Amino acid sequence: MTLTPQHITDIRLSWQVLAADADAFAADFYDRLFRRDPALRPLFSATDLPAQRRKLVAAIGLVVRHAGDLAPVLGPLAELGARHAGYGVKEADYATVGGALIEAIAACLREAFTPGIRDAWAAAYGAVAATMMAGADAAAPRKSA
Secondary structure (H helix, E strand, O other), X not given: OOOOHHHHHHHHHHHHHHHHOHHHHXXXXXXXXXXXXXXXXXXXXXXXXXXXXXXXXXXXXXXXXXXOOOHHXXXXXXXXXXXXXXXXXXXXXXXXXXXXXXXXHHHHHHHHOOHHHHXXXXXXXHHHHHHHHHHHHHHOOOOOO
């Protein structure tokens, strides 16, 4: 999937604001995620959440850096999707995560959160989620007919 030049600009400019207090942004994301679907919380029961927040911020930063050409991150994202499937993440969970992410971005940006910024982040997340789900699918054991 290719992001438009405007998507790339919107993502990069808004990321500067989000990354200024990245840990608070990531903590808000996880709070929103667990409120949207409390059943996801057990997937993180053995997880160091401060470390997980740093990983999330690093992953988003990587996508932002490569927004103009996502090809270099597609392989790592597919591998991440395969690992997430092993943790118990289901395809339906990606919509929940995407919703929580957009909510957290909107809350952080406040009045600077425009429909264009929403569209840009939704497009970027859609590309990431599709790649991760494809990685999970490719890693799934096949049932014989």
